[in-house]
Amino acid sequence: MEVLAKVELSLEKMKKIVQSHRGMLSWGGTAKLAPVDDILISVERPLSMDSTGQLVASILSKKIAAGSTHLLIDIPIGASAKIHDKQEALQLRKLFEYIGDLFALHIEVVFTDGSQPIGNGIGPVLEARDVLQVLSNHIDAPADLREKSLRLAGRILEFDPDVRGGQGYATARDILESGRAFDKMQAIILAQGEQKKHENQPPLQYEVIAYTNGYIHTIDNLKIANIADLAGAPRDKCAGIDLSKKVGDHVNKGDTLFTIYACYKSELEFAKKLADEGNVYTINAKAPSNNAHYYI
Template sequence: MAMLFRKIGGERLGREDFRAIVQDIASHHYSKIELTAFVVACNRAELDREEVYFLTEAMVASGRTLDWREPLVVDKHCIGGIPGNRTSMLVVPIVASHGLLCPKTSSRAITSPAGTADTMAVLANVELPFASLEQIVRTHRGCLAWGGTADLSPADDVLISVERPLSIDSPGQMVASILSKKIAAGSTHLVLDIPIGPTAKVRSMPEAQRLRRLFEYVAGRMHLALDVVITDGRQPIGNGVGPVLEARDVMQVLQNDPRAPIDLRQKALRLAGRLIECDPDVRGGDGFAIARDILDSGRALSRMNAIIEAQGSRSFDPNAPRLGALSFEVRADASGVVAGIDNVQIARIARLAGAPKVPGAGLDLLRKLGHAVAAGDLLYRVHADFPADLEFARQACERASGFTIGGADAQPHVFVEF
């Protein structure tokens, strides 16, 4: 407790201080008020990179650490903030088909319209005993499950329960949270996606580069091979926002359906390609072509179906997904070009409609940046199951639709890897 009050007082803490605090957090020795004070103190007086390393190390030590007894265990993670963007559900079956081990444990959404675990739960059971999870990974080279049953970095789960309602996501705490979970899961190689854009979590290239350097420093100290990619975060990725709609997008991409969202397909292939290039037998630059061949050949779909079956499949038809029974449409109020899409507002509308608690709730986007529209053209459709949710979402759309219609030259520009 003395170390906690020292941090609240703005002091710099050492390795043993963070070990003691994190152990107390994992053991639930602190009240919510004390936890909140610690989170706010770390956010106000930003942790230096050595403190972030000590915090990460302590969080790994607070729970179970998995050992897959393989030299190459890969994972992919995005820092979040972009609606849709369900690339992990495509990356896992692609890299597992290549033969890489990819035990993907994910969280459920707390402030977003859907997390990977929420979307996978539409297709299969995600709450698996650890023994079952381990067997699935050994057999199929991958999984897509909720991480709550594995006891990985339990202190992080406690801190998240305080951070998310307060919308606190400081760089140091973000780095410690993400890397501790990946290292505890036994990953040796990680591809990290940092999207940037006007309404993304990270809004400028200098900010992205600072975050990248912090991730690389801590990963290096923890002996985790890290490949950071800075990507386009100007708009949602995919057409659906909400568990069922995002599951539809994922299955359409895996089935090579012509209706599948191209942006989701291309981003997933590029991320999968980067992971495949961790394989020492793959020449640098060949990963994308290998990933594309795995997807186009149907091998990724077969692997995904095998993982779904192993985890306990649930009935789902991507051609007729069970969407919310109530809906309304949002149309363009002027002619021009889609010059901006507000990620924050789109996510807010989807959550007001009921996502992720109501799996069939959310938004179905029909226009993206650069699309020409005439006044009255359909921009997106909102789905909900309950009249109150539908009305809350409608009122939010009336205040701000999340779309900006203007000239082609009004689009924001970002210079990113993809």
């Protein structure tokens, strides 16, 4: 959102925008909803500390402080995701629900497919591009991002007792396809303050190509994130990775798997080195048996 609109807003401006548009996207640090959490994050992030208890506390503290009554939690599950299997996800769901009950916060937890990145872009400008393509019903919009967004939006709509179970998805799809979702996003961006336009891509790029023919079986989320980080994302808004192929796609030797974008030569070299070490994508001769996104 920082690519599209100003996100450091006063509490008074936040209230005004929400009252006018019924929603907004801003940086929570400005409102100082949970200042202790901000301190803990600043300590934990450089040390790569990420305990389950702190994860739950960090997510829920700001929501409770803001006065939320309903909350949808998305837990992606995958071998290279933060949560690796269903058993681990179930334990985390129980913890979320337990803490939510203590604060009279209605929490619904959904499990989604975390076996690969959702959308094509990793990095602020590239991710914002994907979001706007979905909202504007663009022909190039990532299908997986669109589908996941509709499913999550549908579940949120079903918090309304007047919306029957299963009806939320169709309602969300109608709102998206009619253009109302895009119009509302544009209105919120203008209300928050439109950001200056970023360049479509930084000047430096490197294409990572397939080493053989076959089908893509896995994408290592952690390595993709590390490569994007080395390339300068999210510090440099235009830096990151643009995925050309996803799990289940057929590739020929020499096809582009993903493109690295960077603003500085040194950062591009670091990212290239990690990408060229391999094992970011696994390619096999046979198509994967199951490539369906799952929701529980």
